[in-house]
Amino acid sequence: MRRGAVAPILGGPCPLNGLLAARPCVTLVAMVLLRRAVLAVALTTSCTTFQRTAELEATDDAAPPSVPDAAPDVDAPAPLDAGPTEAGDASNEDKRVFVTSDAWNGIMGGVSGADTRCVAAADRAALGGDWIAWISADGKHALARITHEGPYVRLDGARVVRNRTQLASGVLAVAIELTESGAAVTENRHVWTGTRENGTIFADCNNWSTDNAVTFGTIGALDRRDRTWTDNGGPGPGFRNWGCQTKARLYCFEL
Numbered sequence: 001m002r003r004g005a006v007a008p009i010l011g012g013p014c015p016l017n018g019l020l021a022a023r024p025c026v027t028l029v030a031m032v033l034l035r036r037a038v039l040a041v042a043l044t045t046s047c048t049t050f051q052r053t054a055e056l057e058a059t060d061d062a063a064p065p066s067v068p069d070a071a072p073d074v075d076a077p078a079p080l081d082a083g084p085t086e087a088g089d090a091s092n093e094d095k096r097v098f099v100t101s102d103a104w105n106g107i108m109g110g111v112s113g114a115d116t117r118c119v120a121a122a123d124r125a126a127l128g129g130d131w132i133a134w135i136s137a138d139g140k141h142a143l144a145r146i147t148h149e150g151p152y153v154r155l156d157g158a159r160v161v162r163n164r165t166q167l168a169s170g171v172l173a174v175a176i177e178l179t180e181s182g183a184a185v186t187e188n189r190h191v192w193t194g195t196r197e198n199g200t201i202f203a204d205c206n207n208w209s210t211d212n213a214v215t216f217g218t219i220g221a222l223d224r225r226d227r228t229w230t231d232n233g234g235p236g237p238g239f240r241n242w243g244c245q246t247k248a249r250l251y252c253f254e255l
Contacts, residue, residue, distance in 0.1 A: 095254040096127070097152045097160055099222050101179040103188055106205030106217050106244030111137045111145075114192070114208060118252035125180040127155075127254075134230070134251035136194040136201035137208050142230075143168050143199025146253055155182045170197035170227035176251055177222045190248035191220045197227035205244035216241035219248050 100121045108114045114133035122131045136142045143164065150163030158174045161167045177185050194204035194217055205217035219242045220230040234240045242248075 092149055092151065092163075094151055094153045095148045096129070096155055097176055097251065097253050098122075098155055098178055098180045099176050099185060099191060099251055100249045101181065101183070101185075103190070103247040103249045104192070105211040105247055106192070106208055106215070107211050108192075108208040110208050111135060111140055114250055117250055121180040121252060122254075125182075127180060130255040131252050132255060134193055134195065134253055135204075135208070137204040139201070141200045142193065142195040146199075147255055148253075152253065154178050155180075168197075168199040170230070172225040172229055175223050175225050175229065180252070185222055185249075188247065188249070189222045190242070190246060191222050191251055192217055192248040193220045193230045193251065194218050195220075195230050197231055199230075202231065203241040211245045213243040213245045215244045217244050217246075218242070219246065220251070222249065222251075 098121075100117065102117070102121065104117070108117065111133070114135045115131070118131040118133045122129065132145055134142050134146075146164060146167065148164075150161055150167070152160045152167070154160055154174065154176065155178050160172050160174055160176060162173075166172075177189075179185060192205075192208075194202055194208070196202045196218070202218040203216045205211075206215055208217070216239075218231050221228050221232040224232070235242055
C-alpha cells in the first residue's frame with residue numbers, strides 16, 4: 001500500500017492528501033451509513049406492519065363474541081289473571097261494613113228504622129257513603145237488600161267477604177267486630193239480624209216493633225266468622241231466638 005493512502009473503504013480508495021482531500025471521503029462514508037440506517041428503519045417498519053396485519057386477520061377469522069339475548073321490553077304489560085282475586089273481583093269497588101257502637105231492644109221502627117240507625121252512626125264517624133242494616137223483616141230478606149256485589153271490607157281494610165255469594169254461605173273471612181269509629185267491641189257481642197245464615201228472614205220482633213220478652217228476634221254474634229255471625233241459635237236450650245227486650249247492635253253495610 002502506498003504511503004499517504006488509507007485502506008479501501010467500501011471497495012474504493014480514500015486518499016488522505018490533506019484536510020481538503022479527506023472531506024469527500026468522510027462525506028461518502030456518512031452517506032453510506034445513513035443509507036444503511038434508513039434501510040434498517042424501513043425493514044423494521046415493514047415487519048411491524050406485516051405483524052399487525054396478520055394479527056388483525058387472525059382476529060377477523062376468530063368466532064364473534066357471544067351476545068346475550070335482548071332483555072324483554074320493560075314497557076310490555078305482564079299478563080293479568082282475569083279471575084277474582086283474594087280480595088274479590090278487581091272490577092268492583094271495595095265497600096265497607098261495621099257494627100254499631102250503640103245497642104237497642106227490638107223496637108227500632110221496622111227495617112227503615114234500623115237503616116236510619118246505621119246512617120246516623122256513619123255520619124257521627126264522618127264515614128260518608130250510603131248505608132243500610134243487615135236485617136230482615138216484613139218479607140224483606142237481608143241478602144236481597146245488599147245491592148253491591150262485593151267485596152266488603154272492615155274499616156281497617158280487612159276483607160270480610162269477596163262477594164254476595166260468600167255472604168250467603170255463612171262463612172266470613174274475618175269477624176265484623178269493629179265499630180263505626182274503628183274500635184274493637186269488647187262487650188255485648190249481640191247483633192240484631194232477623195236473618196238465617198243464607199241471608200233470608202227468620203224472627204223479627206214483630207217487624208222490629210216490640211220489646212216484649214216473649215216475642216223473639218234472631219241475633220248474631222259479632223266475634224264469629226261461621227254461620228253464627230248472623231244466627232247464633234238463641235240463648236240456650238228451649239229458646240231458638242232471643243226475647244225482644246234484649247239489647248243488641250246492628251251490622252251496617254255500605255251500598
